[in-house]
Amino acid sequence: MNQKEKLLTIGQFAAMHGIHKKTLMWYDEIGLFTPAAIHPENGYRFYDYHQSPVLETILLLRELGVSIAEIQAFMKNRSAAGMKALLAEKIAALDHSILHLQAVRKNLCVYHQNMETLLTMDLSAIDIIEKEERCLVTVDIDKDTSFYEEVEMITAETEKYKLGRLHDALYGSMISVSSLQNGNFDDYSKLFIEIPFLKQKDGLHIQPAGKYLRAFHKGDWDTIPLRYQAILAYAKKHKLKLSGFSYEMGLNENVIDRIEDYIVQIEIPVR
Numbered sequence: 001m002n003q004k005e006k007l008l009t010i011g012q013f014a015a016m017h018g019i020h021k022k023t024l025m026w027y028d029e030i031g032l033f034t035p036a037a038i039h040p041e042n043g044y045r046f047y048d049y050h051q052s053p054v055l056e057t058i059l060l061l062r063e064l065g066v067s068i069a070e071i072q073a074f075m076k077n078r079s080a081a082g083m084k085a086l087l088a089e090k091i092a093a094l095d096h097s098i099l100h101l102q103a104v105r106k107n108l109c110v111y112h113q114n115m116e117t118l119l120t121m122d123l124s125a126i127d128i129i130e131k132e133e134r135c136l137v138t139v140d141i142d143k144d145t146s147f148y149e150e151v152e153m154i155t156a157e158t159e160k161y162k163l164g165r166l167h168d169a170l171y172g173s174m175i176s177v178s179s180l181q182n183g184n185f186d187d188y189s190k191l192f193i194e195i196p197f198l199k200q201k202d203g204l205h206i207q208p209a210g211k212y213l214r215a216f217h218k219g220d221w222d223t224i225p226l227r228y229q230a231i232l233a234y235a236k237k238h239k240l241k242l243s244g245f246s247y248e249m250g251l252n253e254n255v256i257d258r259i260e261d262y263i264v265q266i267e268i269p270v271r
Contacts, residue, residue, distance in 0.1 A: 007037060007046035017055055032072055033058055057083075064090040103169075103195070110170060114251045118263065126215045126234045128270065133209040136192040137161065138174070143186065150191060161195050170194040172249035177242045177268065180232065185225035192247070207247065212267045213240060216251075220259045231266065241271040 014021040027033035028045065033055055036048035054075075061071050066086065074082055139153040158169065172192050179187035192205065213235060217227040228246075235242050246268045256262060 007048060010035070010045045010047065013047035017052070017059065019059070027058070030068065030072075032068065032075065061086070064094065066090060107170060111254075118252055121216060123216050123218055123263070126213060126231060129212050129214050131207075131209060131212050131267070134194055134207040136194055136205045136207055138190040138192050138205045141188060141191055154191060154193065157193055170249065172247055174245040174247055176245055180228050180246060185228050190245070208244070208269060211270050213242065213270050215266045217264045217266060219262065224264070227266070231268070235270070242268050243271055244269045
């Protein structure tokens with residue numbers, strides 16, 4: 001068998017690699033990947049089977065989002081070291097994308113559960129639930145912290161942890177149990193951000209695992225002290241020891257138009 005008989009047509013070579021032959025024509029035109037031979041009379045392109053690993057490398061890099069310019073630079077000076085460095089960079093970017101998608105999925109599951117809760121909840125109920133440990137990013141606030149300052153602090157934290165969008169995380173507010181027991185129902189001390197798959201714990205607030213008293217409040221914040229009074233009465237009646245902080249998180253802000261319909265979930269550790 002002579003060398004000519006070992007060559008593949010552009011259609012055969014493209015089909016073997018699952019791409020359109022126009023892709024091979026374009027790669028040839030920009031000098032990225034050239035045929036093994038071109039027919040002198042009709043200009044037909046032919047490819048050698050042994051060119052497959054090179055093309056697969058190009059296709060892999062394109063799938064990883066490597067630009068044509070980057071691939072051209074690499075192909076001009078191919079080496080194991082260059083390939084290792086290029087792949088390491090793209091693996092790191094891919095890992096980041098995977099974590100982002102996992103975070104989005106986790107938040108979507110939370111939102112889905114929130115919608116299920118909204119459809120089945122008894123707003124008057126106070127329950128005891130089990131929760132897993134959570135690591136929360138927090139920012140300190142007080143009665144003098146303006147809404148605009150809160151937004152700036154939250155935005156700074158999301159940038160610090162490289163969140164693409166605000167809604168890639170879950171948000172809420174915290175008020176200490178001691179403040180509630182002293183009747184200081186507006187003494188909020190922290191805002192929290194739950195960033196999915198955050199590995200570090202140093203410097204973060206740990207929301208402990210265990211039993212929590214869970215209740216809901218509907219309406220604006222002016223009436224939430226009445227709900228806390230009911231919660232404290234419930235805890236006293238059932239001899240429950242509240243500890244740490246109350247964690248508040250809105251459930252339905254994305255499906256309402258009026259603040260009167262706003263529902264807050266309240267969770268407080270109990271012993």
